[in-house]
Amino acid sequence: MAKGKLLHTFTKGIVKENPVLRLVLGTCPTLAVTTMAENGLWMGMAATLVLLGSNVVISLTRRVIPDKVRIPAFITIIAGFVTLVQMLVKAYTPEVNDKLGIYLPLIVVNCIILARAEMFASKNKVLPSILDALGMGVGFTAALVLMGSIRELLGSGSLFGVPITSGFIDPMIVMILPAGGFFVFAILIVLANKLSGDGKKAALGCAGCPSAAHCPNAETGGCEEKKEGEQ
């Protein structure tokens, strides 16, 4: 694989195929833990670790795992890494474990990790899979920290726990509630679309889908379900 393509494998996850803002995967932890910038950072790091481990193992075993049972096999590998990360977090940084709560073990069902396993690691060699995991991880972490910073600054008047505006402006409590999370999420998606688009009107269907390059159905009509009797 050429060097430029390897670099692209890493950088595409940051804006153009940002897992949260462009692929809209893993929205549950995104909305739930981003009430503070720090939570977003920890969540992003934990998910990146799991993603890295699972991408490497799945890429290595991609010829061994039978196609029909690949999903249970992927989930088992992912769950193994999540258990590892959770034990490490509990042992060394218990306060992070308290902050992330249920969302730490729930990384098992984080769509980003399964999607990268299915769309990328199971079809590519180890080195590109590592770069893909790192790029997606950085994109996920950046989106979470950005969202957490906006919500924390507006909702609690602080940033990474340091008070900034809370002394003289009353914080808007709605920003740290779920409704505010959806507002910020929507506005960031708009920005990401604007940044990664080419300035033209968004294309519909497979032409506008950031995952089209990896999608096996892209040439045959994409994700739209075929009605019965149709070819």
Next chain:
Amino acid sequence: MQKLFVSSSPHLRSGTGVRSIMLDVIIALAPALVASVILFGLRALAVTAVSVGAAVLAEYLSRKIMKRPNSIGDLSAVVTGMLLAFNLPVSIPLWIAALGSAIAIVVVKQFFGGIGQNFVNPALAGRIILMVSFPAQMTKWTMPLTSWSGVDAVTTATPLGILNEGGGEALPPLLDLFFGVRGGCLGETCAVALLLGGVYLVARRVINPIIPLCYVGTAALLSLAFGLDPLMQILSGGLLLGAIFMATDYATSPLTNWGKVIFGVGCGVLTMVIRQFGSLPEGVSFSIVLMNILVPYIERLTRPVPFGEGAQQ
């Protein structure tokens, strides 16, 4: 040859447009504005001015940034600003009023495509966001008629707040409620001014009376069922302001007559359920916004059958 025109219908136009309708709504809101100044002092006027100014500015800037045609001339932003101000306590910090207007216009209205495209009433959504964000400032009620006597500010409770707390303070007499001498948001207290505006709007055929009548009627019937004083329930809180001016918003209420009935009854039921069983003393804004969201389903349920097609079934 110029005497014969061939064109498609409509051939006669009434000249009514968004601007003239919004102007009628502003005229109908004027008595309540005058009443709020008499009751709560000149600060009521300041809150309204800031709220209207911020709404118009937000509309102008957001349209400009999104490269859409300027729409402040249709006066709908002025109405949104006035309605939001009427839903705020008079002691609200002015920047919060301005922020609420900007959220109502930019997030609720322009993000969804501008006038006619908003899925809930912008003023109410703005109020709810402020209510959730600044609960302390949004529930600081000022005693009416004190601002002219030189006393700085006397806080009081709203009648519904008194009911919710379960006694203690005495409720104001019904006549006071009718003229608005009670704690509350600045535009919602004076029932007589709101009714005057409502009659004007119905007479000018700007609003259809079905929604307000069903709303208030349902609330009255349910308060009887709950063993409450129906007049007291109608005259307190934001029920009249909501029923006359906000539940009747064209973009967010059903078009069909039966749809309007369902909408009004639903608002009344939700309001009384929130007042009676909810933890908040008042539920007008939440109930109207919830029913706004249901409007597409109500319209699907009550879609009229085109002439000649009903018999086939």
